[in-house]
Amino acid sequence: MPDPFADLLLRLRQDAGRTQEEQAEAINAVSGRDTMTRREISRYEKFENIPTDHTIGHIAAACGVPFEELQRKAKAARARKRKGHADAGGEQDTVKRRTLLGGATIGVSAAAEPWGRLAFALGKGAKIDSLSASTLTDRAAELHVQELDLSARRLQSMVESHLDAITATLPRAGEHERALTIAAGETAALAGWVAWDLGEHEKADAYYKVTAQCAAAAGHPPLRALALTYASYGASTPKAKLDLLSQAASDVRGCGNATAAAWILGRHAEEAAAVDDETGALRALERARFAYDFADHTSEQAWVRFVTPYRMDSLALSVYGRLGRSELTSTADTAVDRLGDGLPDGGVVVLGDLAAALLHGGDVDQGVYVSRQFAAAAQAKPNTMGKERAAAIAASLPDNERELALHLRKFAS
Numbered sequence: 001m002p003d004p005f006a007d008l009l010l011r012l013r014q015d016a017g018r019t020q021e022e023q024a025e026a027i028n029a030v031s032g033r034d035t036m037t038r039r040e041i042s043r044y045e046k047f048e049n050i051p052t053d054h055t056i057g058h059i060a061a062a063c064g065v066p067f068e069e070l071q072r073k074a075k076a077a078r079a080r081k082r083k084g085h086a087d088a089g090g091e092q093d094t095v096k097r098r099t100l101l102g103g104a105t106i107g108v109s110a111a112a113e114p115w116g117r118l119a120f121a122l123g124k125g126a127k128i129d130s131l132s133a134s135t136l137t138d139r140a141a142e143l144h145v146q147e148l149d150l151s152a153r154r155l156q157s158m159v160e161s162h163l164d165a166i167t168a169t170l171p172r173a174g175e176h177e178r179a180l181t182i183a184a185g186e187t188a189a190l191a192g193w194v195a196w197d198l199g200e201h202e203k204a205d206a207y208y209k210v211t212a213q214c215a216a217a218a219g220h221p222p223l224r225a226l227a228l229t230y231a232s233y234g235a236s237t238p239k240a241k242l243d244l245l246s247q248a249a250s251d252v253r254g255c256g257n258a259t260a261a262a263w264i265l266g267r268h269a270e271e272a273a274a275v276d277d278e279t280g281a282l283r284a285l286e287r288a289r290f291a292y293d294f295a296d297h298t299s300e301q302a303w304v305r306f307v308t309p310y311r312m313d314s315l316a317l318s319v320y321g322r323l324g325r326s327e328l329t330s331t332a333d334t335a336v337d338r339l340g341d342g343l344p345d346g347g348v349v350v351l352g353d354l355a356a357a358l359l360h361g362g363d364v365d366q367g368v369y370v371s372r373q374f375a376a377a378a379q380a381k382p383n384t385m386g387k388e389r390a391a392a393i394a395a396s397l398p399d400n401e402r403e404l405a406l407h408l409r410k411f412a413s
Helices: 004-015 020-031 038-045 053-063 067-083 114-121 130-146 152-172 174-197 201-218 221-232 238-251 258-274 278-293 309-323 327-339 347-361 364-380 384-396 399-412
Strands: none
Touching: 004 038, 004 053, 004 067, 020 038, 020 053, 020 152, 053 067, 053 152, 130 152, 130 174, 152 174, 174 201, 174 221, 174 384, 201 221, 221 238, 221 258, 238 258, 258 278, 258 309, 278 309, 309 327, 309 347, 327 347, 347 364, 347 384, 364 384, 364 399, 384 399
8 A cells, every 4th residue: 555655755756747767867966876776766656665864865855855854754654664554544645745845835836846946945044064065066066067068958957956956955054055055046047058958948937037046145146147148048039138138247247257247248249239239249249358358267157167268259250240240251260270170168159150150251161161060069969059050050051062051950940
């Protein structure tokens, strides 16, 4: 017969929208080991076995629920199992996820989502040790670095599992609350970016909103700038994009934010060029380049690691290409020289902008060559921005490159 605790584990998994295999992977992501299996999850949910307290901690983190409450219910389940009383006298009907979350005012559907659990946890506070806090914040930074190499599909479960791990510790954060809140916000922003990349726009917006909550709770404006700049890619109108970027730029003033400022100003230039605001675009691009002269993308926030010199070339190419400026050709030459024979991290977007710039500038042979590099990179790491560039490149290829154009159009669709 079913047991309330086994049913609780089943509902926690279902609320998180995971299969048994995905639940095992989420628990392994928290523990850092590959010891949990789908079969073991099945045994827990059939009440054939009860997790140890050590595993209970990993399950709590993977599902974003308080460890102590889950541990207490596991202890009661062990007592029932010892006595042979599988029926807990109606507890199955009264153990609700809302109760497990400590009387959260958010609804069950919101609690089932990582951003809902994080929004709830922001209102709590207690104690956690320094080593655990450091491990969680370091892992948040590592995920932003991994974003350079992993596809959005591969990254999504890793990011969301880590967000749940931080969320579960926030009620016990104590003196580490600010650092963990910032790490939670950085992870939530990356989760939003990944969701947007996968076409899950409503989910992305929810993540960006809770990132802004983290920024407010921690008193850390650059974190809000990260969310606003990510959100600018999906804003509905050019004015909305520029408004978000203007606010983001004001959030990264001051020391230690030079790379972030360069990225945000470069994005502002890109969007201004898209609405033919030549003066505004060129001014923003000049400011972006000036900021980048003082930047070190490898030693500032982890989330600016992708703003390499290649990416700055890409932003300039995008601006000059949209405005039809003569600087396009010389900037493309510089980008080709800088690129050399290697593909940089995050190279899909860079190669896309470079290919488009070369084709628009009349260097067709080099443009086709880089277009082929782009096609290979985009296939290896598909993303929304790459698909947008694939469509633009396909429209600019010469007639004798119909096969390549067809491949890029198919990829873009």
